[in-house]
Amino acid sequence: xxxxxxxxxxxxxxxxxxxxxxxxxxxxxxxxxxxxxxxxxxxxxxxxxxxxxxxxxxxxxxxxxxxxxxxxxxxxxxxxxxxxxxxxxxxxxxxxxxxxxxxxxxxxxxxxxxxxxxxxxxxxxxxxxxxxxxxxxxxxxxxxxxxxxxxxxxxxxxxxxxxxxxxxxxxxxxxxxxxxxxxxxxxxxxxxxxxxxxxxxxxxxxxxxxxxxxxxxxxxxxxxxxxxxxxxxxxxxxxxxxxxxxxxxxxxxxxxxxxxxxxxxxxxxxxxxxxxxxxxxxxxxxxxxxxxxxxxxxxxxxxxxxxxxxxxxxxxxxxx
Numbered sequence: 500x501x502x503x504x505x506x507x508x509x510x511x512x513x514x515x516x517x518x519x520x521x522x523x524x525x526x527x528x529x530x531x532x533x534x535x536x537x538x539x540x541x542x543x544x545x546x547x548x549x550x551x552x553x554x555x556x557x558x559x560x561x562x563x564x565x566x567x568x569x570x571x572x573x574x575x576x577x578x579x580x581x582x583x584x585x586x587x588x589x590x591x592x593x594x595x596x597x598x599x600x601x602x603x604x605x606x607x608x609x610x611x612x613x614x615x616x617x618x619x620x621x622x623x624x625x626x627x628x629x630x631x632x633x634x635x636x637x638x639x640x641x642x643x644x645x646x647x648x649x650x651x652x653x654x655x656x657x658x659x660x661x662x663x664x665x666x667x668x669x670x671x672x673x674x675x676x677x678x679x680x681x682x683x684x685x686x687x688x689x690x691x692x693x694x695x696x697x698x699x700x701x702x703x704x705x706x707x708x709x710x711x712x713x714x715x716x717x718x719x720x721x722x723x724x725x726x727x728x729x730x731x732x733x734x735x736x737x738x739x740x741x742x743x744x745x746x747x748x749x750x751x752x753x754x755x756x757x758x759x760x761x762x763x764x765x766x767x768x769x770x771x772x773x774x775x776x777x778x779x780x781x782x783x784x785x786x787x788x789x790x791x792x793x794x795x796x797x798x799x800x801x802x803x804x805x806x807x808x809x810x811x812x813x814x815x816x817x818x819x
Contacts, residue, residue, distance in 0.1 A: 500514075500517050500518040500521040500522075500546040500772055500773075501514045501515060501517065501518040502514075502546075502547075502550060503517075503546040503547070503549060503550045503553075503773065504517040504518070504772070504773055504776040506550055506553065506554075507718065507773060507776070507777065508780075509776045509777060509779070509780040510780060510783070512779070512783070513775075513776035513777070513779035513780045513783070514776055516772075516775060516776060516779060517772035517773055517775060517776035518772070520703065520768075520771065520772040520775055521546065521768065521769070521772040522543075524669060524703075524768050525669055525670060525671035525700075525764075526542070526669065526671050526762075526764050526765050526768045527539060527542060527768070528671075529671035530542065537578035537579045537582060538578070538579075538582060538762065538765075540574075540577070540578050541574050541578040541579070541582040541583070541585070542765050542768075544570065544573070544574055545574075545585075545586055545589075545765070545769055546769060547570060548567070548570055548571065548574070548586055549586075549589065549590075549593070549769070551563055551566050551567040551570060552567060552590055552593065553593070553718075555567060555613060555614075555617050556593070556594070556597050556610065556613065556614075558613075559613055559616070561620060564616070564617045564620045564621050565620070565621075565624065567617070567621060568620070568621035568622075568624040568625045568628075569624070569628070571583060571621075571625055572624075572625055572628040572629055574586075575625075575629055575632070576628070576629065576632065580632065580636075581753075581756045581757060584753055584754075584756065584757060585757070585762065585763065585765055585766070588725065588728055588729070588732070588766060589721075589725045589766055589769065589770075592721045592724050592725050592728065593718070593721045593725075594614070595721075596717040596718070596720055596721035596724070597610065597717055597721075598610065599717065600716070600717035651755075651758050653736055653745075656735050656736050656748075656758070656760060657735060657736055657737055659672055659735065659758070659759045659760055659761055660672065660733065660734055660735030660736065660737050660760040660761055661733065661734060661737075661761055662734060662737060663730055663731065663734040663737070663738075663739065664697075665697070666729075666730040666731075666733035666734045666761070666763075666764055666767075667704060667726070667727075667730040667767070668697060668700040668701055668703075668704060669700055669703060669704070669764055669767055669768060669771070670700065670764075671761060671764065672759075672761035703771050703775065704726065704767070704771060706774075706775050706778050707723075707726065707770070707771040707774035707775050707778065708723070708774070709778045710723075710774040710775070710777040710778045710781070711723075712778075712781065713777060713778060713780070713781025713782075713784075713785075714777050714781065719774065719777065722770040722773055722774050723770065723774065725766050725767070725769065725770040726766065726767040726770040726771060726774075728766060729763050729764055729765065729766025729767040729770070730763075730764065730767055731743075731744075732744065732747075732760060732763035732766075733760055733761050733762070733763040733764045733767075734760065735760030735761070736748070736760075744760075
């Protein structure tokens with residue numbers, strides 16, 4: 500996440516904050532509490548996957564394509580086969596946003612050629628590396644969780660979902676072992692009321708949304724859309740738009756394999772840290788304009804004067 504944020508043009512401190520938000524959130528912590536380490540591992544690798552994909556969109560590089568295909572294979576082979584599907588919406592959203600941002604037909608053609616080349620090179624490599632899994636599955640030998648069965652009852656889908664509001668705020672439904680001990684739940688905080696807890700959780704998406712004040716481009720729009728899509732999918736077959744979710748669940752290939760709707764909040768926790776980093780970068784780069792008549796304030800040194808003998812401190816960037 501740190502390097503992905505840096506690739507977006509933010510400085511070190513906002514990028515570090517993005518990395519901290521990425522790992523210190525309900526989704527990531529609940530993966531460990533639930534014992535779902537494959538999801539935690541895949542979640543940790545998704546920012547790198549997105550970084551490589553952005554580089555594929557930005558330049559023509561066979562090496563980057565090879566890295567993207569190899570990382571996809573690592574996620575598929577060493578986590579779970581179905582986990583890679585959670586990365587599909589964000590890649591689609593980023594692709595659509597990038598295409599819509601281009602106005603020149605020449606640039607559109609270049610981007611289309613890059614994607615075609617990436618698919619032509621990356622797909623055979625990915626399938627070749629995954630052959631030891633794909634061939635047995637096609638032959639009928641597979642683990643129980645590798646199934647296209649979508650006969651999960653709707654009440655069970657609703658059980659593993661939260662409301663759109665709580666999904667947007669980033670609440671995780673699964674608490675695994677913690678929940679089995681009693682007295683610990685996603686909606687209960689030992690020190691806060693439920694309303695106070697929701698207000699506290701709202702800090703992350705609100706700061707993320709403030710990024711629009713400082714930067715408005717296709718990437719910011721795609722990240723905000725990713726957060727909204729993640730919250731919508733995480734609410735599962737509950738209002739609003741429950742019919743849309745059920746249609747996707749019953750008709751989109753492989754969508755029904757993902758039987759726990761709340762896990763989609765990982766999309767939000769990929770988007771929110773990056774948007775927060777952009778907000779911080781904008782705040783750090785902002786310097787107030789001094790009204791006329793108070794121009795003497797401009798003569799106040801914004802960096803403290805360091806005593807003789809400690810001049811090395813002057814080389815520390817006080818403003819990111």
